[in-house]
Amino acid sequence: MTISRRLTEKLRTKGWSEGELSRRSGVPQPTINRIMSGESQSPRRPNVEKLAKALTVSPEWLLFGGPLDSNVEPGPAMKGRVPLISWVQAGDWSSQAEVRSHMNPEDWLPCPVSHGPRSYALRVRGESMYNPNGRQSFREGDLIYVDPDRRAINGSLVVVKIDGSQESTFKKLIIEGDERYLKALNPAWPNPIIPMDETVTICGVAIFKGEPL
Incomplete structure (x- = not known):
């Protein structure tokens, strides 16, 4: 599953639109649209963290399908x-x-x-x-x-x-x-x-x- 699919899944679960996610996260709606359409397959980490916080999931889950809960212990540090x-x-x-x-x-x-x-x-x-x-x-x-x-x-x-x-x-x-x-x-x-x-x-x-x- 890609980040666009995971993001779409969470929006559907919460009943949010792209605009609502933009309002709650502070990430511009065009940026969210590019991620969800698959046009942007490597979004910037700060935007991923804002989206994850708004959706109450972990950034690792959005990026890699890692732990879903934002309160779990953080995954391995980025190595480059x-x-x-x-x-x-x-x-x-x-x-x-x-x-x-x-x-x-x-x-x-x-x-x-x-x-x-x-x-x-x-x-x-x-x-x-x-x-x-x-x-x-x-x-x-x-x-x-x-x-x-x-x-x-x-x-x-x-x-x-x-x-x-x-x-x-x-x-x-x-x-x-x-x-x-x-x-x-x-x-x-x-x-x-x-x-x-x-x-x-x-x-x-x-x-x-x-x-x-």
């Missing part, structure tokens, strides 16, 4: 900011230092866990990693944080680039002896196993999705 990039960029991120340095500040998101200097965030696409009965599950639009410098081990959730494909993909790494595979978490996914060979490059390991991975 990482850029929100595309799946095409993720496939060649290590060589895009110049692109990173010129990205708009609004494209940078706070990361709640320790991470390497080349880390980035992605929005999950598709349903291949959705497992309704599993502990690990990722829906379309979920935000994941990826560290290219984290070592991939058996069971790691990895972003990989396959030769001949323009975009990267997201799968679970399975290592059995000398064999390595990529696995979709969705039990109904066609062809859920992809053997790894020299055409597959691991671009990073997912480290956070509203909770440590």
Whole structure:
């Protein structure tokens, strides 16, 4: 669930309009509208805190789907900011230092866990990693944080680039002896196993999705 969905859910529960939330929070209505429409996927932290206070929820819940209650102990301190990039960029991120340095500040998101200097965030696409009965599950639009410098081990959730494909993909790494595979978490996914060979490059390991991975 994205921040726009969580915000929409709370407004529906309270019976508030965007204007009412703006009046109670002090956040301009156009800003609220951009968040709710999905146009602004990385709102500024001060605005998130104002919205959370007005809705009596925690900022972590709005941002990441963390604890809902605003009175619970605060979550982990932010460890810095990482850029929100595309799946095409993720496939060649290590060589895009110049692109990173010129990205708009609004494209940078706070990361709640320790991470390497080349880390980035992605929005999950598709349903291949959705497992309704599993502990690990990722829906379309979920935000994941990826560290290219984290070592991939058996069971790691990895972003990989396959030769001949323009975009990267997201799968679970399975290592059995000398064999390595990529696995979709969705039990109904066609062809859920992809053997790894020299055409597959691991671009990073997912480290956070509203909770440590």
